[in-house]
Amino acid sequence: MRYDKLWILWKISNWLFHHHLKPIASLSRFIIRVVLSADIPPELEIGKGTKFPHMALGSLFHPKVKIGSNCVLLHGITIGGKSGHKKLPVIGNNVWIGAHSIILGDISIGDNSVIGAGSVVVKDVPANAIVAGNPAKVIKYKNMFSGG
Numbered sequence: 001m002r003y004d005k006l007w008i009l010w011k012i013s014n015w016l017f018h019h020h021l022k023p024i025a026s027l028s029r030f031i032i033r034v035v036l037s038a039d040i041p042p043e044l045e046i047g048k049g050t051k052f053p054h055m056a057l058g059s060l061f062h063p064k065v066k067i068g069s070n071c072v073l074l075h076g077i078t079i080g081g082k083s084g085h086k087k088l089p090v091i092g093n094n095v096w097i098g099a100h101s102i103i104l105g106d107i108s109i110g111d112n113s114v115i116g117a118g119s120v121v122v123k124d125v126p127a128n129a130i131v132a133g134n135p136a137k138v139i140k141y142k143n144m145f146s147g148g
Helices: 005-018 022-036
Strands: 078-080 102-104 129-133 136-141
Parallel strands (some): 078 102
16 A cells, blocks of 8 residues: 555654654644645544545644545645534545535545535535535435446
């Protein structure tokens, strides 16, 4: 398996954070923020195989968001909470999130889903769904037998 460069940088800061080296982890987060204009906290949970094709340029993640394995996250996305609510999004496995999408609140994004570019997602997305729009709505479901 070939790892994404940004995932490796995040994994190093995540390891530092969990081994009580928080000042160094914070420095790593700062470097990612300055160089890529992306906020990827070291305490964020990201599954193996997740890729950032555009190095998450301009993206913002709440520290307690959970992102599954083998996801693809394009640039300019925001994943976080809603004002007055403590729970955060949980992103399933094999989810593709288009550029400039916003995912907010106590919601879950089902496995194998696709979030269209520029979507604003504030409700749960079922597994295998393709959603788009503001607010995001299910456009169709993937046919898992034909690969599409």
